[in-house]
Amino acid sequence: MTATLSPPTTTPEPQAPLQPQGWLRYFSFSVDHKVIGLQYLVCGFIFYFIGGALAGMIRTELLTPLSDFMPRETYNEVLTLHGTVMIFLWIVPVVNGAFGNYLIPFYVGARDMAFPRLNAVAFWLIPPAGLLLISSYFIGSASQSGWTAYPPLSLTTPATGQVIWILSVLLLGGSSIFGGINFIATILKLRRPGLKMLQLPMFCWALLGTSILVVLSTPVLAGTLVLLSFDIIAHTGFFNPALGGNAVVYQHLFWFYSHPAVYIMVLPAFGLVSEILPVHARKPLFGYITMVYSILAIVVLGLVVWAHHMFTSGTPPWMRLFFTIATSLIAVPTGIKFFNWLATLWGGKIALNTAMLFSCGFIFNFVFGGITGVALAQVPFDIHVHDTYFVVAHFHYIVYGGTVFVIFGSVYHWYPKFTGRMANESLGRLHFLLTFIGFNLCFAPQHWLGLNGMPRRVAEYDPQFTFINQVSSVGALLMAISTLPFLINMVYSAFAGEQAGDNPWRALTPEWLTSSPPPVENWKGPAPLVTHPYGYGAAPESQAVGASSP
Amino acid sequence: MPIPAAILTVGLSVVLVLIGLWVGQNVNLLPIDASANAPVYDELFQVLFSIGTSLLLGIVGLLIYSLIRYRRVAGDTSDGLAIEGNLPLEIFWTAVPAIVVLFIGIYSYDIYERMGGMAPLNDHSVHAMQASAGASMPSGMAMEASDGSGGPARIWAGISPTGEAAAAVNVDVTAMQFAFIFRYPDSGIISGELHVPVGQTVALNMEAKDVIHAFWVPQFRLKQDVIPGQPTLLSFTATKAGRYPIICAELCGPYHGGMRSTVVVEDPDDYSTWVTKNSPAPLPVSATTAPSAPLQS
Numbered sequence: 001m002t003a004t005l006s007p008p009t010t011t012p013e014p015q016a017p018l019q020p021q022g023w024l025r026y027f028s029f030s031v032d033h034k035v036i037g038l039q040y041l042v043c044g045f046i047f048y049f050i051g052g053a054l055a056g057m058i059r060t061e062l063l064t065p066l067s068d069f070m071p072r073e074t075y076n077e078v079l080t081l082h083g084t085v086m087i088f089l090w091i092v093p094v095v096n097g098a099f100g101n102y103l104i105p106f107y108v109g110a111r112d113m114a115f116p117r118l119n120a121v122a123f124w125l126i127p128p129a130g131l132l133l134i135s136s137y138f139i140g141s142a143s144q145s146g147w148t149a150y151p152p153l154s155l156t157t158p159a160t161g162q163v164i165w166i167l168s169v170l171l172l173g174g175s176s177i178f179g180g181i182n183f184i185a186t187i188l189k190l191r192r193p194g195l196k197m198l199q200l201p202m203f204c205w206a207l208l209g210t211s212i213l214v215v216l217s218t219p220v221l222a223g224t225l226v227l228l229s230f231d232i233i234a235h236t237g238f239f240n241p242a243l244g245g246n247a248v249v250y251q252h253l254f255w256f257y258s259h260p261a262v263y264i265m266v267l268p269a270f271g272l273v274s275e276i277l278p279v280h281a282r283k284p285l286f287g288y289i290t291m292v293y294s295i296l297a298i299v300v301l302g303l304v305v306w307a308h309h310m311f312t313s314g315t316p317p318w319m320r321l322f323f324t325i326a327t328s329l330i331a332v333p334t335g336i337k338f339f340n341w342l343a344t345l346w347g348g349k350i351a352l353n354t355a356m357l358f359s360c361g362f363i364f365n366f367v368f369g370g371i372t373g374v375a376l377a378q379v380p381f382d383i384h385v386h387d388t389y390f391v392v393a394h395f396h397y398i399v400y401g402g403t404v405f406v407i408f409g410s411v412y413h414w415y416p417k418f419t420g421r422m423a424n425e426s427l428g429r430l431h432f433l434l435t436f437i438g439f440n441l442c443f444a445p446q447h448w449l450g451l452n453g454m455p456r457r458v459a460e461y462d463p464q465f466t467f468i469n470q471v472s473s474v475g476a477l478l479m480a481i482s483t484l485p486f487l488i489n490m491v492y493s494a495f496a497g498e499q500a501g502d503n504p505w506r507a508l509t510p511e512w513l514t515s516s517p518p519p520v521e522n523w524k525g526p527a528p529l530v531t532h533p534y535g536y537g538a539a540p541e542s543q544a545v546g547a548s549s550p
Numbered sequence: 551m552p553i554p555a556a557i558l559t560v561g562l563s564v565v566l567v568l569i570g571l572w573v574g575q576n577v578n579l580l581p582i583d584a585s586a587n588a589p590v591y592d593e594l595f596q597v598l599f600s601i602g603t604s605l606l607l608g609i610v611g612l613l614i615y616s617l618i619r620y621r622r623v624a625g626d627t628s629d630g631l632a633i634e635g636n637l638p639l640e641i642f643w644t645a646v647p648a649i650v651v652l653f654i655g656i657y658s659y660d661i662y663e664r665m666g667g668m669a670p671l672n673d674h675s676v677h678a679m680q681a682s683a684g685a686s687m688p689s690g691m692a693m694e695a696s697d698g699s700g701g702p703a704r705i706w707a708g709i710s711p712t713g714e715a716a717a718a719v720n721v722d723v724t725a726m727q728f729a730f731i732f733r734y735p736d737s738g739i740i741s742g743e744l745h746v747p748v749g750q751t752v753a754l755n756m757e758a759k760d761v762i763h764a765f766w767v768p769q770f771r772l773k774q775d776v777i778p779g780q781p782t783l784l785s786f787t788a789t790k791a792g793r794y795p796i797i798c799a800e801l802c803g804p805y806h807g808g809m810r811s812t813v814v815v816e817d818p819d820d821y822s823t824w825v826t827k828n829s830p831a832p833l834p835v836s837a838t839t840a841p842s843a844p845l846q847s
Contacts, residue, residue, distance in 0.1 A: 072804035146801050152778055153761040153802060241779030247762060248777060281620070283630035290640050312764060312775045312799075314782055317667070321659060328651045335647040336640070338609065343639065345616040348630035352621060360613060367609050371602040374651065378658035380594055380665055383709065384771040387764060387799040452581050453768035455799040458807030462795065506627070537632030 029124065031116035032520055036123050037102030038418060041411075043123075044094035047130055051085035052480065054078050059442075059476040062469045067459040075459040076144035077137060077161070083147030084165065087261065088172040089130045091403055095268040096214075097123065097179055099410055100207045102418075103275075104183060106511035106518075107201045109192025109527040114185035122178035129171035136164035146457060148254060151231060151239035151247050159232050166225045166232075173218045173225075176264075180214030183207050192527050198292070201509050201533040202285060205292050206271025209299040213260045213267075216303065221257030224250060248313055255306035263302040265399055266366075267295060269406035270337055273359050276413050277341055279507040280356045281348030284534040287340040294333035301330045311382045320379045327377035334370060338363065354428030358409030361436050365401025369394055372447065387457075390450025393443045401439055408435065408486070415490075416504045420516040421497030427489035431482055438478025445471050509533045566604045566611075574600030584794055584815060585770035586787040587665040587709065592771075594661045601650065666785070667709050709772055709784060717785055718750035725756065725763035725776040728805040730796060737829045744796060744813040746788050747821035753785040764799035767813055773799055788815040 025035050026042070057078050061069040070078070101119065105112055113119045136142040143165035145154040154162050187200070187208050228250065230236040237243025239250040278285045285291065307315055307323040315323075341363060350356065372394045375381050385391060408431070415423040445468045450456075454465050461469070503512040510530045514523050574596040583589050620630070721744065722733040732741045746752045756765060758776040765784065766773040769792075774784045798809035816824065 067807065072807070076801070076804060076806075144804070150762055150801070156761060157803070241777070246779065248780070281630060282622070282628070284632060284634045286633065287635040287640050289635070290644075312773050314775060314777065314780055320662075320667070324658065325655050328655045329648075331651050332644060332648045336644055339643040340640075342609070342612050342616065343633075343636070345613070345620065347633065348616075348620050349622040349626060349628065350617055350620050352617060360617065363613055364610055367606060371606055374654065375598045375602065378594065378598070378654065378661075380591060380658055380662040380667060381598065383667070383773050384591060384768070386773055387766075448579055451579050451768075453766075453795060453797060455766065455797055455807075457801040460807040534634075535632075537629035 029120050031112070031120050033101045033105050033113045033116070033119065034518060034522075036119050037098050037100075039123050040093050040097035040101060040126070041099075043126060043130075044090050044098060047085050047089035048094075049483070050134065051082055051090055052483070054082035054085065056476060056480055058082060059473040061459055062461070063473050065461050065463040065466050065469075070459075072459050073141070073144060076146070076157075076457070077142040079457055080143045080146050080165070081134065081137065084133060084143075084169065085130070086399075087147060087265070088169060089126065089133070091265045091399060091407075092172075092176060092261070093126055094407055095265060095272070095403055096176070096183075096207065096210060097126075099203070099268065099272060099414075100179070100183055102414070103201075103203055103511060104186055104207060105190070106514075106522060107204050107509065107533075108187055108190050109195055109510060109529065110186060110190040111521040111523075111527070113182050114190050115182050118178050119182055122175045122182065125171050125175040125178075129168045129175070132164060132171070133168035136161045136168075148258070149225075149228065150254075151228060151245075151250050152241065154228065155231055155240055162232055163229055166229045170222055170225055173222050176214050177218050180211035180218070183211040184215065187211075192529060194529050195531070198289070199531045199533070201271075202274035202288070202291055202295075203268070203271035205295050206267045206274070209295045210264050210267045212299055213264050213302060217257040217260040220253055224253040224257075248310070248315075251310050251313055252307065255309045256303075259306040259309065260302050262395075262398065263298055265403050267298065269362070269403040270295070272406050272410045273341065273362060275509060276355050276359050276409055277344050278534045278536060279413070279505045279509075280351045280353060280359075281345050282350075282536050283344055283348040284536055285340070286343035286346075287336070288534070290336055291340055294336045297333040298330060301326060301333070305330065305377075308377055308382070311379050312386050324377055324379050328374055331370065331374045338367060338370075353412070354423070354425060354432055355409045355413035357429065357432040357436075358405050358412065361432065362402055362405040362409065365397050365405060365439070369397025369401055372397065385450050387455055388450030389446040389454045389456055392456045393446035393450065396439075396443045396446075401443070405435070405439075408432075411490075413505070414511075415493070416500030417511055417516050417518070419494050419497070420500055421493055422500050422504060423493045423497060424489050427485045427492075431485045431489065434478055434482030434485070438475045438480075438482055440475070442472050442475025442479060445475075508535055562611075563608070566608050569607060570600040570602075570604030573603045581768050582790065582792075583769065583771070584788055584790040584792060585767075585772065586789055588769065588771045588789075590661055590664050594658055597657065598654065601654070665709050709774070709786065717753035719746055719752045721746075721752065721754050723754045723756040723765065723776070724759060725765065725798070726759035727761065727803050728798070728809040730763075730765070730798075730809075730811045734825070737825050739825065739828045739830065741828070743811060745821060745824050746813060746815055747818040748788055748791050748815050750818065751785055751787050753783060756782045756784060761802050762800045763802050763809070766797045766799040767794050768797070769794040770813075775800055788813070791815050791817060 025032070026039055028035075030036060030039075057070065058075070061067070061075055063069075067075065101113065133142075139160070141158040141161040143149065143154070143161045144157040145162065149162065149165065187204050191197075191200075227236075227238045231238055231240055231245070235243075237245040239245045239247050241247055274285055274291065305323055305327040307319055308327045311320055311323075352360075372390070376385065376391065376394060412423050412428055415421075449465055449468055449472075452465070454461050500516050502514065502516050505512070508530065510528055510533075511518070513528045513530070577599070579599075580592055580595060583592055720735055722735060723744075724731040724733070729742065730744070732744045733739070734741070754765070756774065756776045758778045760778065762778065763776045764773055765776055769790075770786055770788065772784065772786055774782060776782055792815055794813050794815065796811040796813050798806060800806075802809060814824075
């Protein structure tokens, strides 16, 4: 796996430190962006299964209207861990860290990220932070105050678990900021000479927007949690009304990060879908420039919508009006993206393989969740359904039906590049079918539950909701079962899958213009200059120039 | 053949709008409407439900049509059309959602005003409210002066239709882990259930003892957080007699799911009877009387 180095720069490269080779490198402090990307991916999936098991416990408890499966305190620990694991250890690291690290250097024509060692540090903060978080359950009590950790509740629940939760989220936030800085530097500064910003694949723009949000908003969460830890450990009164503090200030600061966090979770997914659709529809990405502008618009608007999580917190009327309008406006750039994707499919030659099925499932789920999102942005609508299962359903349509579907689609799409072998299509389709049916069966009925009086985060509920909750739990069971064909497929195909070759999808983006899996430093020979990453159906001379023959 | 395509598009759009309208009018997902602002809420819900249904069906229809119409034939390795964009189309699908979203925003603002949600904080009616009810507020509660000059304590308003100063019924609500306690300052009743007369404005002066709770009655379409350190006013007019659940909607601890009570909406006569029967003593200031109904915990 030695690469012949011919970097475009004239300064001689310093000798890279000796890195372990073979499978051992995935357990090492490797500075290869592809190794780090796969480390993020596999680590994320481990936490996904942990978070999924926690979700299974929640759905089991909710099979009956009584609190009878686990103690009430445990239930609150489980729902807190489920939210925290899924957001901070699964979606954010995978959709940014895994795919961002693997793809961005290819897309900008670089041999690695701008700061490879910082990159490895960012990844290696995640396993200890995750273990720390989960260990809190076994050494007394995990946090019981939900992933939002609103004071004063978070000041009165067992302090050990809450402080460990804060430490863990601080570590993960640090990892996220390191990653964000690295992506911004790589995209802006490490582009191959001759490659312009408006020639980059859309995923670069998505990650650039996401990283700006990460760098602007995550430090606010970190500062807030440090203040919260002072309130817990040193009995200061920042957020404690009994000591003259203000609990609503915490909510403002918390949501200043945590609403942009939604875009940190979905913008990269938008980018990944923009890569998958043109390849399998054999058509250029429709409306490249408007897609770029809509990402930037979402970044700007995403920073000024946070108080829509607080419409029942006694916010003043002018604030409610402002945040209603700002939140509703996000539907416009988001809508542009969806119309452009539909226009990309229109008139194409669509191969409806697993990657494409998951991408189309994403479009359906996200449009559904987006429509309920516009409804939720309206103050009078929100007042009735805030903190109910309607909201639970809405955000699962966004983060699971949206982002997790894209993660699965992306795994199938880039599996040949990761491993050099094709994933099994039949198992993939089965996986999609079970996931799609299970997901909608689990979450669609929850809208009705919320409208009719079931609040979120409860272990017991009005018996009139029993049947619908059982339907939802059956959906959750289907989702759990759907991971079996996925896992079997991933393991089986890695050893016995059909050989993929360098470019099984006949794609034009630069990661496909090298071997599968790619060598260290990505290309043998100079990096290709790809100025038309979506040039399907176009004259051949406008496609890849200078690519080393694969 | 641009003309048939245009006619087809317009025709399909009309059909989608009609389906959306029909669904919005005929599919009822909401519980009974038992307060004055519930029908207003339901009107907004119908409009949003109609628009949402039309949009979802339209987009999913386009998606499924494309997947079938433009599926790749086995063995075909050619590309699709090299269309990279279309400016008029982009302008169209930027403008239409922008108009729809602005319409929804203005319309929901109007709905919110009709519900009484735009009552500014600390306005005169709220002050009057506080003057009439403030005497019954526990003195130990942390109330901060809003202007720093010893002025009246700031009161956070939830939905507050005009005229709450003249509310027929004032109730002091205390939310604590894991119960709501209702005190009637006029009669001295302390109850674990909220009793209100039908058709009369009720003003709730809410405070939280320990952590954040939320007061929610789904049949009233009303929810308001009760935050420690923030006395909060919420008023409503119940319109249908019956027993409806009061639900805590903000995670407040292990027994959050059990923090429920009942609001009993009854005829004014029945309500008067309940008040007379449960009034502890001729002097409402007496605080040593037993609760009229068992407190839920």
